[in-house]
Amino acid sequence: AIVIFLAQLGQFKEPGSMVNTGHGMSGGTWLGGVEMMTMLGLVALTMAVIWVMPRITRIVPAPLAGIVVVAGLVIGLGLEVPRVGDLASIEGSFPAFHWPFGQGEGLYGTPLAPLNLETLQIILPYAVILAAIGLIESLLTLNLVGEITGRRGGASQECIAQGLANTLTGFFGGMGGCAMIGQSMINVKSGGRTRIAGVAAALFLLIFILFAAPLIEQIPLAALVGVMFMVVIGTFAWNSFKILRKVPMTDAFVIILVTVVTVMEDLAVAVVVGVIVSALAYAWNNAKRIHAVERESVTEKGAKVYEIQGPLFFGSTDGFVELFDYEGDPEVVIVDFDASRVVDQSALQAIETVAGRYEAEGKRIMLRHLSRDCHQLLTRAGHLVVDSDDDPDYALAVDYGVRTGVLGGH
Structure with missing residues (x-):
């Protein structure tokens, strides 16, 4: 909505005074007093007709009514205002x-x-x-x-x-x-719901180009600007101001950042920037979530169980390695991943690092409750998982031993 709004501001400037910056038109000289007031008045009239028309009848689309009323007024009074033909010829x-x-x-x-x-x-x-x-x-x-x-x-x-x-x-x-969001919103708000609306729009556009170009070129640009301003009002997410105060600070920052980049650059760059920043924020937040609940094993006498909570990935590996008491733990340690997921290569190296430290203490570590995707990830890594009595449904507390020296964990 902001981009659509900013794109209309060029119509309030002197023709030919703006410069193409690569991301749209900028600069330029604003219209003079009388011309500016006339432009603003026609835009306001168009918006008023569009707002009132649905309250009178829905047979005629409100944007079309607004354009017809303003165009008739301009042509009837002979007002000298910028028209479609002044911007570009549509004849073809x-x-x-x-x-x-x-x-x-x-x-x-x-x-x-x-x-x-x-x-x-x-x-x-x-x-x-x-x-x-x-x-x-x-x-x-x-x-x-x-x-x-x-x-x-x-x-x-x-x-x-x-x-x-x-x-x-x-x-x-x-x-x-x-x-295009603007044109699509006009179509939907005018009652278009099926493919017929799109086909009809294409056919009418073809007719205008071939047979009605002189008529269309007489439409005042102010009428089109008024239509687009109503689209802006209808599509802008006004509740976003309330949302910004309720969502986490990182999410609010991403919303504002994507909005600014969209205006300054373009939508593709904004999406890429938003995805990168969101991914970094997600990694940062989840890196602090990993922790372990310690208890004694009920299936293996004398063993200690670490129930891992939170995802294990590159951002949480350091915290994962520090969860264990390598010197004080018993001879057998079971790491339960029922509430966790092994996500990436860094996670595998972290598991091997933990196994290596227990191995240096002469102790044994086993992995339990690996999900199917985690098990496949560990299996593809090489001989990291050995002696596994595979349970295809993962309904049992199957334990997997860890072989070190495969991935270079320290």
Whole structure:
């Protein structure tokens, strides 16, 4: 919602005064007094019509009513305000097929590129970034629409369809595209719930481009800005301000960070940054959770049991190694993982380190209640687990001995 809002601010500036910074348009000179007041008034009128229209009738979509009312007012009074035609012409024709690889110029005068490894190396990074942004935007839109309609969309189907459509579009000189939150929200809020809405929108867009371009180009930009402002109001998560005060500090920090990065950079970068920071925060929090409950064994006389609580992974290995009393423990020690999980290679090395220290004291360590995935992880590590009487259902307290010197634990 913030990105959509900021994108509309350019319409309140002098045409041609802004500079492309690589992440959108910035700078520029704000409109003068009369022009600014006219723009603000038309935007406010559009928003008012959209707000009032559903209370009168739902036969006509509120955004369409707002655009028609403001456009009629501007054309009827002959007001000199920026219109769609001033921004860009939408008149066009059916595209022709073209092969994008070769020598010279192709469709619309665009240069052709040779089909070789060098070309692939140049375009691949940009293609991956654009694909990531498009897929993330589409999946976010799919999730948002699903929350409103109460229907679950097919994420895989959406990704495959988007990839095939963008690939096909490239052979007709078109640009890649993706689902857009703003347009989708207008569609849903106007009553669109099925594929017919999307197909109808595409057909009407085609009709406008082929036959009604002069009419569409007369629409004031202020009307479109008003529509998008109403989308911003409808999609912004206003309850996030309450959530920020209730969620853990790390989660609140991630929310704010992703929001800022989205505005300053783009959605793909923001998602990557958010995932990395969330992973680090998760590792930090879970590293402090690991502890052990000590008790005597009821199945092996004289043995001591350490019931491990919390995940064992790279962040908690140091704490895990320090849980044990290597000198004071009896000859047999059982480490019970019923409430824990062995996650990664660092966890395996930590187990071997513990086994090595007990071995140095002339004592034996056994592992108990390993989950199936933990057992497979330990087995793939080599001969770390030996003498195991495998219980496929893990319903019994099966003990596994540990062989040291395999993974380099200290």
